[in-house]
Amino acid sequence: MKAILVPAETHGDSEHALRMAAEVARRFAGHVESFALQLPPLVNLTWDPAGVAIMNGAEFDHRRIRDEARRLAARVMSEEDVPIAPAFEEPAAGAAAPSDAPGEASAGPSWAWNDRTMAGDAFLGAYGRAFDLTVVCRPRPEGASITTLESALFESGGPILIAPPHPVSRGFGRTVAVAWNGSSETARTIAFARPFLRSAERVVVIADDGGLNDQPSGALIQRRLARCGVPVELKLLPAGGIRSGEQILKEAAALGADLLLKGAYTQSRLRQMIFGGATSQILSKAELPVFMAH
Known part of the structure; x- marks a missing residue:
């Protein structure tokens, strides 16, 4: 960076x-x-x-x-x-x-x-x-x-x-939450965020492995980061939880995260405008810094 x-x-x-x-x-x-x-x-x-x-x-x-x-x-x-x-x-x-x-x-x-x-x-x-x-x-x-x-x-x-619309303390990014939904956008976000991940004190992959089908599990993403020397944990959500921006923000807050990684618009923008989506919810409500890529 x-x-x-x-x-x-x-x-x-x-x-x-x-x-x-x-x-x-x-x-x-x-x-x-x-x-x-x-x-x-x-x-x-x-x-x-x-x-x-x-x-x-x-x-x-x-x-x-x-x-x-x-x-x-x-x-x-x-x-x-x-x-x-x-x-x-x-x-x-x-x-x-x-x-x-x-x-x-x-x-x-x-x-x-x-x-x-x-x-x-x-x-x-x-x-x-x-x-x-x-x-x-x-x-x-x-x-x-x-x-x-x-x-x-x-x-x-x-x-x-x-x-976010308020001051952020120096040294933000000590605890990083990674919202893993199996998408290529989130995989790309993780790659871009490697400097933040390596400098973090704690990284938690939040995943819902039950809804990923043939896509890589949260455990595989945990393994990927661990091999890079990242201090990483895995937190599994109830079925469908990773599709809710509000649930992601709630979990990040519970973990004490001061940085959230999320792939942006893994569903189409038009669909999110009509039905809502995790990205739209996070963009409207996040009170912590959010790192995104598409």
């Missing part, structure tokens, strides 16, 4: 995501890059003076939002003792590539600000492909948008770490 991307927004929850990104950088001597997440400006298609005024006002708001987001990121990283490093600049076409990237040779954490203008969800998803991890906020009506999370989840090709 050396390259960490975290968008900065002006709602209150954004600070929690920035602090979690700083914690990950400290733990793994990583480099955080942040930018102001914002919608593109209004496009004025007329010569109406009123339309020009609206467009100019929107551009002013975007500059103000970008400045506020940068100040927030700078304050949080300073308070978290993560020093700033020069922002990475891509070489011009035909120019020699730099020998290293910012923070790459550092023995400790660092961060930089990307001042790209009007960077929205599409930018977040695409740019995230150049990072090991994207940190986002749990979606809430008064906070982050579900489209921001899903853009990072589906378009980056990598994992996301979801910050």
Whole structure:
């Protein structure tokens, strides 16, 4: 987890995501890059003076939002003792590539600000492909948008770490709960999360082996992690329990977990929108950090 991307927004929850990104950088001597997440400006298609005024006002708001987001990121990283490093600049076409990237040779954490203008969800998803991890906020009506999370989840090709809507203590991830449902999405999540699993004091695989049919059992996942030196236990749930996000969160809380690993949308998003599903329930109710991949 050396390259960490975290968008900065002006709602209150954004600070929690920035602090979690700083914690990950400290733990793994990583480099955080942040930018102001914002919608593109209004496009004025007329010569109406009123339309020009609206467009100019929107551009002013975007500059103000970008400045506020940068100040927030700078304050949080300073308070978290993560020093700033020069922002990475891509070489011009035909120019020699730099020998290293910012923070790459550092023995400790660092961060930089990307001042790209009007960077929205599409930018977040695409740019995230150049990072090991994207940190986002749990979606809430008064906070982050579900489209921001899903853009990072589906378009980056990598994992996301979801910050709950409250401060998280330093050193989170000492007890990790892994919600194993036999899916390829969860297997991929486990692979991405290996640095967190190796640094944990306790890992518990939560599984419902009775409903897995020919898919690997929780015991096999326990064996997989144990062979990597992970201190892992197995907790079996009653039949159907692993399909309930509320049950997963309840079990994680009972274990004292401070990080949950879960494959995202192992059923289709459309099905979950209509009937509900474990991912949707976790995204709406999780009060602990959640590590997901699709």
